[in-house]
Amino acid sequence: MNHTFNNILFLLAAGILMAGCIDANYEEPVAGRTEDQLLSNVIAAQSELSIFNELLDSEGLLPLLVSRQTQDQRAVFAPTDAAIEAFMSENGFESADNIEGLENVLAYHIAEANIKQSDLNRTNYNFIQTNADQNIFVNRSGGEVRFNNQTVNILRSESGNGTVHLIDEVLLPRSNAMTAYLDENPELSVFKQVVELLGLNSQLSTNFRTLFIPNNQAFADLLTAIGAGSLDELVEIVGEEALEEIVRYHIVNDLVYSGNVSNNQTLTPQFAGEVMPRISIDSENVMLTYGEDHGSSTQVTVNDDIFQTGFVHIIDKVMLPVREID
Template sequence: MNHTFNNILFLLAAGILMAGCIDANYEEPVAGRTEDQLLSNVIAAQSELSIFNELLDSEGLLPLLVSRQTQDQRAVFAPTDAAIEAFMSENGFESADDIEGLENVLAYHIAEPNIMQSDLNRTNYNFIQTNADQDIFVNRSGGLVRFNNQTVNIQRSESGNGTVHLIDEVLLPRSNTMAAYLDENPELSIFKQVVELLGLNSQLSANFRTIFIPDNQAFADLLAALGAGSLEELVEMVGEDALEEIVRYHIVNDLVYSANVSNSQTLTPQFTGEVMPMISVDGENVLLTYGEGHASATLVSVNDDIFQTGFVHTIDKVMLPVLEDE
C-alpha cells in the first residue's frame, strides 16, 4: 500500500513539474511554412518590373502573390519593362487599357505550381498551367526552350515563396480555335461534316491535340476509290464505327509541328490499327507514310499556327488504318 501511495505522489509531482515547463505562447508550426519573401515583394524589388507590378496592382492580381506563405506555390513569368514597352509599340497601343483582356493576359504569366528553370530544361516537360485557365505549351528547338513556339529568354530568376522569372517577351493566351479554323476554311468542310456526324466536336477543344485534316479533294478521291457517290453512301458502306476509327487515325494526343518533327518519327494516333503513321522528311516536304509496309504517303501542309489546344495540319489523302485480320 505504501509503495502504491508513493508512486501516486511521484506521478503527481512529475505532472506539476511538466506543467510548469509548458510555454503559454507555444504555437504548432504550420507545415511547409516558409520565411521566404512573398512573390509580390520579390517583384516590387525588381526595378525592371515596375510596369508589370503596376499592372498587376491595377487589375487586382496582387492577392494571387501575397495570399500564400508556403513554399513552392507559384511561379511568375514577368515581362520586363522593356518587353512590355516593345509589345505596346509593336501593336500601336498608347496605354495598357488598349490591351484586350488585360487581366487575362496578366494571369497568363502566373503559373501554378512553382516552376524552376531546371523543370523547363527537362525534355519531358511539355506545358505550364496558368491562372488564365489556359496552358503554355513548352517546346524545344535548336536547344532553346520556347513557349507556344515563341522564343522567350529568361534573363534571370529570383526566388521567394516561389520563383519570379524575368522574361523578354509578353505572353498572350491563344485565341484561335480549331472549330473556328474549320469554319474559316471551306476546303475542309467535309472533315467538319464527318466530325459533326460522329459527335467528335470535343476533340477540337481538348488539350494536346494535333489533327491531320484531309482536305475536300482527299475525301472526293476516297469516295471515288470506294465507288461511293456521297458522304452518306460512304457511311452506309463502312458504318459509323469504321468511319470513326478512320477519323481517330488522324488525331494524335500530342503536339506535332515543324519544331519537333524528325525523319522516321512514329506517331501514335487515337486509333492505331496495325500500322501507325510515320513522318518522312524529304527536303522541304513533310510526308506521312502509312498502310501496309508504309507504302502509302500523304503530303502534309504544315501549319505552325498554334491553336488553344494544339496544332492542325492539312493532308491530301484520307489515311486508312490497317486493321487486324478477324
C-alpha cells in the first residue's frame, strides 16, 4: 500500500478523535480574575445607597462598575441617601436634575484605583484620581483625613471586586481655576503679566500647587526699590532667568492651607535658593519670612478656597530669593 496514502488516513483518524474530545464550554481563564462581587451589586445591596444607585443608572455610569472582574479594580466613594438629601436641601434643588453637571459629579465619586482605608491613612497619600478627569486632594488637619479640605466621614467600607466607601457628604468637582481667579482679581494683574511673559502659564493648571502671589503694590514697591520704571525695565535689570527664579520662589509643589501649617514650618518652593521661606504665625497673622537670616517678611492673606489644582494666597511683598554665589 502506498505509504503516503497510509499517512493521510492516520492524520484524518487522529483529527476525528481530537475533535471528539473538544469541550464546547471551555473558556480560557482570565488572568487575575476575581470571584468577588461586582461593585454595582455591592452598591445595590446597601439600603443607604438607593439614591446614589438610581442616579448612577440614570446617568449611564453603572457600566463603569460592572466591566471589571479582574484585579484591575476601582473604588467608589458613595454618598448615602441622607448625604444626598441634605446636599439637595442645602442647595435648594427640588430634584437631582437641578444639579449642574450631574454625570460629572457622580463620576467624581468613582476612583480609578481600588483605594482602601489603609491607603488614605498613609501620610504620603495625596490624591485620588477619578473618572471626572479631576483629582480629589487628600489633605490632613489635626490628624483627620479630609477630601479637598472638606470633612468627609467614611461611615463604613464594603468589599467586592474593589471597595465601596459609604460617605456622609457629596463631593463636588472644583470649578474654580487659578487662571480665572487671576483674571477676576485686578490687584494680581502684574503677577499674571510676569507669568505670561516667562511662559509659566502651565503652573496655574498643574496639580499640587500652592501659589503665594504678590499683589500689584508689591511689584510697584519692587520696581521703586531697584529703580525700574516698568515691567520691561525690570526684565532688563534682573534678566529673565533671575525673574523666573523669583516667580518660582513663590510656587510650592504642595498643598499649603491654614489647616495643615505650623509655626516655623519651612516651605520648599520650586526655586529654593539658599534660604527657603518659613511660615511664622503670630496671633491671627500669618507671615512668611525669607532672605538672609530670615530677616525679611511678608504678610499672607490666607485663602482656603481650594482651586482645581491647589491653593492661592496673596502676599504684600515680592520675595527675593538668596541666590548661590558662583
